[in-house]
Amino acid sequence: MLAVKLLIREIRNGDVLTLLFALILSVSTVTGIDLFVDRLQTSFTIQSATLLAADRVVRSNTAITNERMEYAKEQGLETAQKTSFSSMVFSNEGLQLSQLSAVTGNYPLRGSYLVDDDLFGAGYSVEDGPSEGDIWVSSRLASLLGVGIGDAVQVGETDLTIRHYLVRDPGSTGSAFAIAPRAVINQDDLLKTQVIQPGSRVRYSLLLAGNEDALNQYEAWITPNLEKGERWRTPKSGGQGINSAIERAESFLLLAGTLAVVMSGVAMALASSRYVRRHLTQVAVIKTLGATPKKIAQLLLSQLAIIFLVGTGLGLLLGWLIQEVIALSLASLLSTVLPAASISNLWLGMVTGLMSLFAFCLPLLMRLFDVSPLTVLHPAGKVQLKSLQLYIIALTGMYLLMVVYTGGLLLPSIMIAAIFMVAVAIGIIGYGLFKLGRVLTSGAVSGWQIGLASLHRRLMGNLFQLLVFTLIIMLGLILIGVKSSLISDWQRQLPVDAPNHYLFNVQEGEVKQISDIADNLQIPVSEWYPMVRGRVVQINGQDADLLYTSDDKEPELLSREMNLTWSNELAEDNVLLEGEFGGNVNGLSIEEEVAKEIGLKIGDTLGVKIGGLDYQLPITSIRSVDWSSMRPNFYLILPQSILSDFPANYVSSVFIDKDNVQSFYKKMADFPTVSMLNVGDLIQQIQLIIAQVSQAIQLVLFFILSSAVLVLNASVRASLDERLEEGALLRTLGASKTLIRQSMLVEFGFLGFSAGVIGALAAELSLFGLQVFVFELAPSFHPLMWFLGPMTGFVVVSIIGLYAGKSVLTVPPMRMLRSL
């Protein structure tokens, strides 16, 4: 086949290779990052499933019906059950209200129990729950009851033997407000205890595990049929801390991936335009040899198809290898095994390859079909390669690619808008700069003057190149900013000594005693917040019950009694979004998300019922809350003047390191009514996610920066012919090598430097937007970028330019002119 033959011959020439490399780069970048992100996401899901103890859970206030269980079995899902309730546990020495759960033998379906045989031990994993007749009690409960392993305790009507000390119950880690010390028994013992009576407050859970299709099928079946009091829990609806962490992690990865997609698009667009430009005369010559337009189309399209197949194939392979390498390097860092990549995810790489060709290469290539053979006699008859239409097609292609990649419109729209604004800025700033440079240094005596004159002369070409350089530098800087600033901010919010225990139900008189204990053990205690229970009953004077009659649609704020607090200062993990906050304000402060759910705004009035009294309070501020900070946080903060009249419990959070856990737990045995919740596991999971994302972003960054150098190189080379011709001419006119080197340095250096400055500006603005609107962090200034952007722009573009153009200095000008 002639097309293949010609293609193989052309490979030696380099243009085909450039296009092929760009395609491989695009496909492998997108494939590699997508596969890896997918693996991370699966791993997040597994991690959160561990916290849920299952893939999905049906929670209910009434016993789980047979229908629910039968349908699960029909779908081939594995099931387990858990019944949670509060009950007194008796020993010979005392009694204690406990939070009990009764589980089937196969519980948990995901994750594992952590138990120990020493009081306050660190724990080891066991796969299954307690056997019949056994009870596992938390060390705290054992201390309070004065019992140990092998001792009997009584729950309701039955005696059970303590087999282990319970360190962690996987399914209860995320439930933030389980108060009493825990114990777990076998489901078969539940009936014997007879503690569950009509009217008892019991929570029944049906745990499900299995393949995703079956789970989705179950979800589709159950969600429209949920009864009052039933809830469908997925890993995503687990603990708020881990979810916001995962969401943020996914946003970071999606952003990094999108930047890579844009970079790939730029690489493909450049390579395609070079490929087509270099083929103009060739196609015209082949036409003079008698090739018909049909034949030309056939030849070029077959070649493009071969390039697509080879490039996409190699790109997919390389992408697969890259993500394996990333995963391997991460595994050694984090001692976690990521789930295997799924071959079915390779489609995105294929779509990228196809779309790249359709958007960037084909429209240009099709113009070759119409090249007049007369071009060989009159070069002026060349087809117009740069047109608005082509830019629109290319940008649309890039946009679609991002939409396919992100599965949404927001990020792609922001990116395209950013590119468009950068283009406009470059049009204005670049034009001004080049013009000014030319005015300031007219003449052709020094390298400065020649260089700046060249910049001005090829204004359109240089502005385009400036746009490409700026986009690349901007993308790189954004990613560096994300890595160095956003992720660090996040890590800072959850440092190694982030609070890992909540203390609840602390009476006012106990606050000081517990603080003293903590001080003695050098355990840092975060602020104490008074807590009063209350319920929102009215919105703007209307009864909430009448506003939301259906149970499943009831907003979070109205669904239950909540913990209210007062505070004169905004906590450090809260950001005031609107209104005023502080001691003098006589209104309430509401958390952003719950306000959004009902559509509440500043000035709206909430009727709050506290201890039988109704209060009408205007909303005076709206806050955002970082739920992943693991500090006590509240949906509603009320004025002290109202709450101080009611008896309050206090809540705080402490960080207890491993060495102090036992001592602190033992001391806390003196406060039987105080409840402690260990959220150490949750924090560990979030820290693991941050570490994974941070590493992943670093590797993506490395990948993008490497391709950036390739793209820069391609871009410089694309514009080289004209520059070389000029250099050769200057040399024939007697210009010294130094002068030409100087002028090239000025030209490329100025381009790189300007791109760096504009790129830094664009990156700074983008990061501001990302920090404030996407990641909800406080905005910060990034001085490093303003140094890094212009400096790397200057150095890298100059080096590539001088290296690519070195032939003008070494090859005799005659040969240079002839070869062009």
Added chain:
Amino acid sequence: MKTNLAIKTQNLTHTVKTAADDLTILNDISMSIEEGESVAIVGASGSGKSTLLGLIAGLDVCSDGDVLLYGHNLSKLDEEKRADLRGQYVGFVFQSFHLLPSLTALENVMLPGELKGDKDAKRKATEFLEQVGLEHRLQHYPRQLSGGEQQRVAVARAFASSPKVLFADEPTGNLDSENGKMVTDLLFGLNEKQGTTLVLVTHDASLAQRCSRQIMMSSGKIIESLGKE
């Protein structure tokens, strides 16, 4: 439809649009070239020589009038059919050689044959390269060849498709006199050997002299047509 006339133009006029108005490049040209003739189109720069060459070779269509190549009216054909005719009847040699940079000398000469699906393209190309004295340069790329050598490859490529008419646009324009002479000798030698009609545009008086006829152009018109004494 066989005829002794290789090329015939009737009232050929060509105008191009410019920003200001329409510019007439060729004005009412009627002429004919017989099979086996060698014709030099001469004239000052901008007189319309290359445009005329392009039109009679079927590289473009004229705005008005007719161009007949071996009886086929090019003005009435679309690019698809014109390309077919070029493959069938026409060979080209250009001032700037226009060899494909990614192909070796041999591959460049093979290309016309390959486009026609000629299985024997390689052997024929090798023979033509031998005839232009480049048998030792078969595997060289254009960039590895001197200007004269590149033009000899182009000549070999032009003759490789066994054209009935060979069009040459300033074939010696980029060559020194020695190489120019070598290429001229080759053109006329092969022309004679193969009985090809030769139409060339040139500023080179000695080259024009060797043709059997000279058509002089000025401002888009033929002002004189001189046969060889």
